[in-house]
Amino acid sequence: MRLTIMNTSVVPRNHHTPPGTVYLIGAGPGDPGLITVRGRALIETADVIVYDQLGAPVFLTLARPDAELIDVGKRAGRHTVPQPEINRLLVEHAQRGRQVVRLKGGDPMVFGRGGEELDALVDAGIPFEVVPGVSSAIAGPSYAGIPLTHRDCTTALAIATAHEADLKEESTIPWSSLSGINSTVFLMGVAQLANIVDHLLRQGRNTTTPIAIIENATTPRQRTVTGTLADIVNRAHEAAVKPPALIVVGEVVRFHDRFNWFEKRPLFGRSIAVTRASAQAATMADRLQALGAEVVLSPAITIHPIDPNPLFESFLHEINSYRDVVFTSVNGVEVFFNQLRQRGKDARLLAGHSIICIGPATGDACRQHGIIPDFIPETFVAESLLPWFQNRPPARTALLRAESARDLLPDGLRRHGCQVNVIPLYRTDFVPQAGADLLTRLRDNTIDAVTFTSSSTVDAFCRWLAATDLDRRTIPAVAIGPVTADTCRERGLQPIAEASVHTIPGLIDLLLQRFGRTS
Numbered sequence: 001m002r003l004t005i006m007n008t009s010v011v012p013r014n015h016h017t018p019p020g021t022v023y024l025i026g027a028g029p030g031d032p033g034l035i036t037v038r039g040r041a042l043i044e045t046a047d048v049i050v051y052d053q054l055g056a057p058v059f060l061t062l063a064r065p066d067a068e069l070i071d072v073g074k075r076a077g078r079h080t081v082p083q084p085e086i087n088r089l090l091v092e093h094a095q096r097g098r099q100v101v102r103l104k105g106g107d108p109m110v111f112g113r114g115g116e117e118l119d120a121l122v123d124a125g126i127p128f129e130v131v132p133g134v135s136s137a138i139a140g141p142s143y144a145g146i147p148l149t150h151r152d153c154t155t156a157l158a159i160a161t162a163h164e165a166d167l168k169e170e171s172t173i174p175w176s177s178l179s180g181i182n183s184t185v186f187l188m189g190v191a192q193l194a195n196i197v198d199h200l201l202r203q204g205r206n207t208t209t210p211i212a213i214i215e216n217a218t219t220p221r222q223r224t225v226t227g228t229l230a231d232i233v234n235r236a237h238e239a240a241v242k243p244p245a246l247i248v249v250g251e252v253v254r255f256h257d258r259f260n261w262f263e264k265r266p267l268f269g270r271s272i273a274v275t276r277a278s279a280q281a282a283t284m285a286d287r288l289q290a291l292g293a294e295v296v297l298s299p300a301i302t303i304h305p306i307d308p309n310p311l312f313e314s315f316l317h318e319i320n321s322y323r324d325v326v327f328t329s330v331n332g333v334e335v336f337f338n339q340l341r342q343r344g345k346d347a348r349l350l351a352g353h354s355i356i357c358i359g360p361a362t363g364d365a366c367r368q369h370g371i372i373p374d375f376i377p378e379t380f381v382a383e384s385l386l387p388w389f390q391n392r393p394p395a396r397t398a399l400l401r402a403e404s405a406r407d408l409l410p411d412g413l414r415r416h417g418c419q420v421n422v423i424p425l426y427r428t429d430f431v432p433q434a435g436a437d438l439l440t441r442l443r444d445n446t447i448d449a450v451t452f453t454s455s456s457t458v459d460a461f462c463r464w465l466a467a468t469d470l471d472r473r474t475i476p477a478v479a480i481g482p483v484t485a486d487t488c489r490e491r492g493l494q495p496i497a498e499a500s501v502h503t504i505p506g507l508i509d510l511l512l513q514r515f516g517r518t519s
Contacts, residue, residue, distance in 0.1 A: 017097035019126050020047065022090050024114050026107040026133015031143075031218040032058050033289075034134045042131065047098035050089055052105070059103065061278075061297075068093075083113060087120035094126045107135040111161045111187055135159075137185045140217030140246045144224045145259030153251035154182040162189030162196055162247070171199070179203035183250035190245045194233050200249065201229055210253035215245040220271070220294030222263060226256055265292030266516040273438050273450040275300040275457040277428070280330070284451075284504050291512065296447065298438040300460035301428040305335045306403060311423050312339060315398055319349060322421075323395035326356045326385065328409075332400050333357075333365035335425040347371050356385060361503055386412045394418045403427040404456070406483070428456040435464035442470055448515055449496070451507060453480045455487035462491045478514075480507045 023042050028034035043049065043059050048068045051060065060069055070089060073080025081089075086102075093100045108114035108130060121128045137159045141148050148157050158181045160173055178184050179200060189196055190213065201207065207230040215223045227235040229249075262268070272288055273296040274281050280303075285295045306312070315322075327333050340346060347370045357363040357373040366373050377384035386409070389397075394417030399410055403424035410420045441447045452458050458477075465472060472492040479485035481502030485495045497514050499506040 017095070020094045020096070020098045020100060022094050022100045022102060022117075022121055022126055022128045023131055024102045024104065024108040024117060024128065025131040026109075026112070026135075027059060027103050027105055028134045029106050029136035029139040029218045030216065031139070034139060034218065035059065036131060036133065039131045039133065042099075042101055043103065045099065046101040048093045048100045049103055050086065050093075050100065051103040083116060087117055090117060091120055091124040091126055094121070095124070104133070105136070107133040110135045110137065110159070136217050136244075136246055137187055140214045141185065141212075141248050141252075143218045143222060143262040144212065144214045144248075145256050145261055145263075146212060146214075146248055146252050147255055147259065148183050148185065148248070148252060150252055150255065156181045156183070158184045160184065160186055162186040162192045173199070175199045175203050179205055181250075183248070183252050186247040186249070188243070189247050190236075190241055190243045193236055193247065196247065197229050197233055205229060205249075209249060210251060212248045212253045212256060213241050213245050214248065215241055215243075217244075217246060218262075220268060220289075220292060224256060224260070224263065226253060262292070264517070265290075266512055268292030268517070270294065270448045270511075270515045271296060271441065271446055272511060272515075273298050273441075273447055275438075275451060275461055276453045277301050277303050277331075279303060280453075284453075284508070287504075287508055288511070291508075291516075293511075296438055296441060299431055299434050300457050300464070302431050303331050303335075303426050304429055305339065305426050306424055307339075309339070309425070311421075312425065315421065315423050316343070316345075316349070319353075319398075321396055322353060322398045324354045324356060324389075324397040324418075325350060326358075326397060326399045326401075326409075327362050327366065328358045328399070328401040328405070330361050330365045331402070332425050333362060333369070336400055337369045339425070356388070358385065359503060385409060386416070389413055389416055389418065397421070398423055400425055402456070406455075428454075428460075430460045430463055432463075435461070439464060439468055439470065442475065443468075447476065449476050449478045449511060451478050451480070451511075452484050452488065453504070453507065455484055458484060458487045458491055458493070462493070478507070478510065480504070 025039040025042060040062065043062050046063065046067055048070065049060065049063055050070045050072055052072050063069060072086050090100055090102055102117060104112045104114065106112060114130065118128060138148065158178055160178065186196055207228060209229045210226065211229055211232045212224055212226045213236055225235055225239045225241055267288065271294045274285055275298050278299040281297055281299060285297060288295050340349060350371055354374045355366060355371055356375045357366055358377065360376060363373045363376045375388050377388065396419045397413055399420055399422045401422065401424065403426065410422050413420045438447065473494050475493050477488050477493045477495045479488055479495045479498045481499060485498045488495045497510055499510045501509065
């Protein structure tokens with residue numbers, strides 16, 4: 001994630017500029033997949049995003065590169081920026097004609113102080129739109145396998161905030177009314193759990209009434225502690241429950257064990273770092289999240305096409321002199337075809353040439369562009385191509401790859417008599433700021449695996465380590481294959497595992513074998 005900006009200075013008003021619109025967007029309860037399509041689209045086009053920690057900062061990666069990001073820092077127990085100051089920021093940025101997104105956790109109109117912000121906008125004559133979000137009051141119980149309504153035991157549902165200084169003195173919560181409602185959800189009530197229980201019991205609720213506390217709802221750190229009104233305070237203390245958490249009271253809690261789907265996923269509770277470039281990380285991250293893992297995106301490298309590229313221009317001019325064209329990675333395939341399109345050319349340029357790919361993913365990338373590879377080796381390392389070439393007469397060969405790569409393959413082909421032309425298509429650059437969160441998590445021992453999909457990701461990760469006192473031998477490195485594993489060892493890392501199938505699916509299968517739940 002790129003650096004954010006904290007700026008609460010006064011924004012000069014331009015009376016000649018029509019005001020922009022302020023969008024109050026609910027980011028949902030924590031699972032990034034729960035944001036609305038409308039909300040995501042507005043984040044991607046906003047001039048300014050005013051956000052807090054409960055607003056799922058993962059969405060900030062969707063923002064325009066030139067968008068101003070303002071952290072107003074709402075955390076449990078403290079507000080870095082007071083609410084009146086937040087209101088002022090929204091008004092003054094909109095008065096400059098800017099499109100402003102106010103990104104809030106859950107739903108902005110459910111105990112999110114959205115009404116106060118709308119009051120300020122109406123008073124200032126600022127147009128606005130409310131984009132509802134999925135409230136944690138609804139999503140949290142669902143992710144814990146607790147149906148808030150069930151025809152066998154629920155005829156009413158109540159949602160209350162328990163975030164009061166002292167619920168025993170002049171409480172504004174209608175306890176007598178809540179005591180007769182079958183299902184009740186309390187938000188922001190962990191610190192007041194004992195008072196909540198006391199009030200419910202004093203209003204006649206049975207001590208055997210089921211109750212659940214759902215911590216970090218809808219995230220891979222979700223934890224559900226259940227009990228009854230008689231014992232939940234002790235259970236919560238023993239489990240060291242901390243906010244953010246919500247409380248569910250009622251018979252519906254009994255369904256937790258039966259319907260608990262989210263916490264039973266195979267990688268639930270595991271934290272896995274992905275160090276590959278952002279452009280390639282999404283598929284891997286999505287699959288790991290679907291399996292229940294917490295994914296710590298830490299792109300150590302970024303991919304940049306080489307442009308201008310005289311070697312590539314020469315290759316295109318002389319392409320008919322080549323028999324074989326070798327692609328070593330998906331990145332190489334994508335950059336190659338993008339460069340062709342920019343020059344008004346397409347896959348027909350490769351007609352009559354043998355196309356060789358290292359790895360099934362590289363082969364699939366070629367197929368996406370209408371090219372069926374002539375050969376993909378059974379093992380997915382460069383030297384695995386050598387036996388295939390040795391069974392053919394030497395010929396001129398183009399090797400399309402990254403700028404920095406091992407010379408084992410071109411050297412081996414040259415020994416066979418091939419005239420090899422290495423054509424670098426892209427370079428991998430180090431991303432210095434992307435490792436801060438991962439390094440903190442490693443220091444706190446809260447990462448189960450750091451995945452490496454190439455030697456370049458290992459090299460970049462070790463550049464992060466160089467500025468720390470972390471012991472490289474303690475890093476839980478997991479490598480996609482032998483070449484990457486060897487690079488780990490050369491850099492002082494000791495891989496805890498290496499995928500036998502050197503692909504992203506193979507790497508995920510390895511993580512399942514090593515960390516997956518067996519029941």
